[in-house]
Amino acid sequence: MAEASLELVPPEIAHHPAVVRNARKRGKSPREVLLDISLHYAAMKKLRIREKRGRPDIVHVTLLELLSSPLNIEGRLTTFVHTVNDYVIEVDPSARIPRNYNRFVGLMEQLLNVGKVPPDSEEPLLRAIPMTFDNLLKRVGVESVILLSEEGEIMKPEELCRESVERGEPIVIGGFPHGDFDPLIKERASVIASIYKRPLDTWVVASRIASGCERLLKIM
C-alpha cells in the first residue's frame, strides 16, 4: 500500500482546540493520537494534501482483507504499508490486526509512537520505520513496481498477479481516499494498470488482487 492515509497528528494542527479536546478525552497528548478526519475535520482545513490524509480506516479494512486472505494464510503474501508522511510499516504475515476500529487506532498510535508492537519484542508483529517509497523499494530489492491507478489500462487481477510473479515486482495500491499518486511513485511504475473502469475503494482492489493471485496459485 502506498501513501496510506495513516499518521499521527502533525505539529501544524496539534494546538487546534478540536484536536486538543479529543486527545484529552482519551488521556493522550495531541501529538500521540492518530489523525482522523471524522474527529479532526475542522483542524485539517489548514493541512497540505489534506484530501489524502486522516483516513486510518482505509488501512484498517484493507489489512483485515489482506491478512485474513487465503493468499496470506498460505504464506504467499508479504504486506508493506508506506504512509503519506513517509513511514513504512512492516507487517508480519502472522500478525492479527484488532477487528475493532478503536483498538486498531490504539495499536497504530502505539506503533507510531514506539516504533514497534509489541513494544519490547525482538520479533515484533508490526514495525514502523521512517522510510520513503524509494527506500522501501531498495530494501525489498526491486527497481520498479506494478501500480494500480484509475488511469491505468484495464487488466484482469489474475493477469496482474502473473505479471507480478514473472517480473518479480510487487503490486502497489494507493492507501488514500482521493487524488493521484505522488509523481515520485508513478516514476517507479513499470506497468500502470486498473482492474475496473471506475475508481474502487482500496479494500476492494486489495481483495480482488488477492483473489486473482489465489486463483493463479491454485489456492482457491
Add this chain to the structure above:
Amino acid sequence: MAEASLELVPPEIAHHPAVVRNARKRGKSPREVLLDISLHYAAMKKLRIREKRGRPDIVHVTLLELLSSPLNIEGRLTTFVHTVNDYVIEVDPSARIPRNYNRFVGLMEQLLNVGKVPPDSEEPLLRAIPMTFDNLLKRVGVESVILLSEEGEIMKPEELCRESVERGEPIVIGGFPHGDFDPLIKERASVIASIYKRPLDTWVVASRIASGCERLLKIM
C-alpha cells in the same frame, strides 16, 4: 448475511455497570446502544449464545466490501442482513455506509431504534424489520438457499455463483464470529458449500463470492 452479530443491548444486561457507564458516556440510554464485545465483554458473560454476539464490526466490514464491489455498482447484487436476534436489514444497493466505525455504530443505533434511515424518508437507504430467516426467504420468494459453512464441500466461488443464478437461490454467509448456523437455517440449505479448507472471516468470504460473480458475469 445470516445471524449477523448486530443488535441493541438486550434487557438482561442493560443494568450491568459497564453497560450503563458506556452508554452514559455517549449520552444514550443503555437499551439504545449497540452490543459490542469490545465494550461489554464482562456484561456479556451472562448471555446465551454469546459466541455469536456483539460483533457489529463484522457487519460493517462486510457491507463495506459488498456495497463497494463492482458487482453492486453494476446493479447485480441485493444485500439483506438477517441478525442473530431476528431482525432483517434491507439495504438499498445505492446506500453509502459510513467508512468510520463509530459513525457506523451511530447509524445502526438509529436504524434499530427508529426502524429506518434516514428516519423520515419514504424510500429509506436502510430499513430494519423484526423478521425471522424463514420469513425473509418467503419475502424474497425462495424456499431454499446456498449456504456457506466450514463443513460444506469445497466449491469455487464462480461455481457457487453459477449455482445461485441457475437455481434462483440466494447465497447465504454467516455474520457471526464463531460457532455454527442455527439448525432452522441449515434446514433451508439446498447446498452446503465451503470455498476454502479453513474457516475464513465473513468479509473475506463475501469478497471472494462477489469476485466470483463478477467473473461469471464478465464484470471484471
